[in-house]
Amino acid sequence: MAENGYLLELKDVSRHFGGLVAVDGISYGVRKGEVRGIIGPNGAGKTTLFNVITGELKPTAGRIYLKGEDITGLPAHIICEKGMSRTFQLTFIFPEMTVFECVWVGVYSRARRPWDLFFSRTDPSGPIAEKAQRIIHTVGLEEKTHEMASNLSYGDQKVLEIAMALSTDPVILLLDEPTQGVGPGEVDTIINLVERLSKEMSIVLIEHDMDIVARLCHNVTVLSFGKMIAEGTCEAVSRNEEVQRIYLGEKIVCS
Numbered sequence: 001m002a003e004n005g006y007l008l009e010l011k012d013v014s015r016h017f018g019g020l021v022a023v024d025g026i027s028y029g030v031r032k033g034e035v036r037g038i039i040g041p042n043g044a045g046k047t048t049l050f051n052v053i054t055g056e057l058k059p060t061a062g063r064i065y066l067k068g069e070d071i072t073g074l075p076a077h078i079i080c081e082k083g084m085s086r087t088f089q090l091t092f093i094f095p096e097m098t099v100f101e102c103v104w105v106g107v108y109s110r111a112r113r114p115w116d117l118f119f120s121r122t123d124p125s126g127p128i129a130e131k132a133q134r135i136i137h138t139v140g141l142e143e144k145t146h147e148m149a150s151n152l153s154y155g156d157q158k159v160l161e162i163a164m165a166l167s168t169d170p171v172i173l174l175l176d177e178p179t180q181g182v183g184p185g186e187v188d189t190i191i192n193l194v195e196r197l198s199k200e201m202s203i204v205l206i207e208h209d210m211d212i213v214a215r216l217c218h219n220v221t222v223l224s225f226g227k228m229i230a231e232g233t234c235e236a237v238s239r240n241e242e243v244q245r246i247y248l249g250e251k252i253v254c255s
């Protein structure tokens, strides 16, 4: 943990694509146990910010610290090893594998050298398999352990992606719109899962639905055209005039 109490800290982080400033001087800190919401209109820079934090993209400027350590510009797999996991806006799973195999691969890659996978099978017993089963149980997919990932409902695929993200024992989990495109019946399952996980780790959540943000998040960061235009509790940001202006016509009142 950093001396200032932040698990994750961003200092003046920017990312340009040619002349486009997708992320423009963002600074904020996430504390241990905090659930932080990131909201903003389409194209505001939310996913780009995640890509920069998790090492998929290098920032054009600024520094990023995890547990006080400068992780700016490190490759994604190293940042993941240091305790940060993520899910993607477009779900990333292995469709031709079972639920068990998808999670097993994640646990295995943490435990051993990933290239050994080419010479190995998903051993049904042993500590790696036990850990994979524990994670599958945690996310509530045990009845679908041997289902092919491509046969799962979209909501369950999102849950599986979260399970895969858990396989590297994160201290902080970044979720990019985990309820997007999910049917109403399954949205609650994902909210309940995020709520349960938040007891174990910090979470940063990109989410468009303000009811979900209000229910899950302690603090909210609002982005618009790459800039942070407001930060605070859900209630406070929903009262902010600039936030109200960019969300004109949409519901931003926290219930």
Ligand SMILES: Nc1ncnc2c1ncn2[C@@H]1O[C@H](COP(=O)(O)OP(=O)(O)OP(=O)(O)O)[C@@H](O)[C@H]1O
Residues within 6 Å of the ligand: 017, 020, 022, 040, 041, 042, 043, 044, 045, 046, 047, 048, 049, 089
């Ligand atoms: N690899 C890239 N190359 C060029 N421009 C990009 C790239 N990735 C994102 N952008 C641009 O950066 C801006 C921010 O995009 P980003 O995907 O981060 O927005 P977002 O807030 O996640 O939007 P949404 O709510 O639609 O997911 C957009 O103008 C987008 O077109």
Ligand SMILES: [Mg+2]
Residues within 6 Å of the ligand: 046, 047, 048, 089
């Ligand atoms: Mg996005």
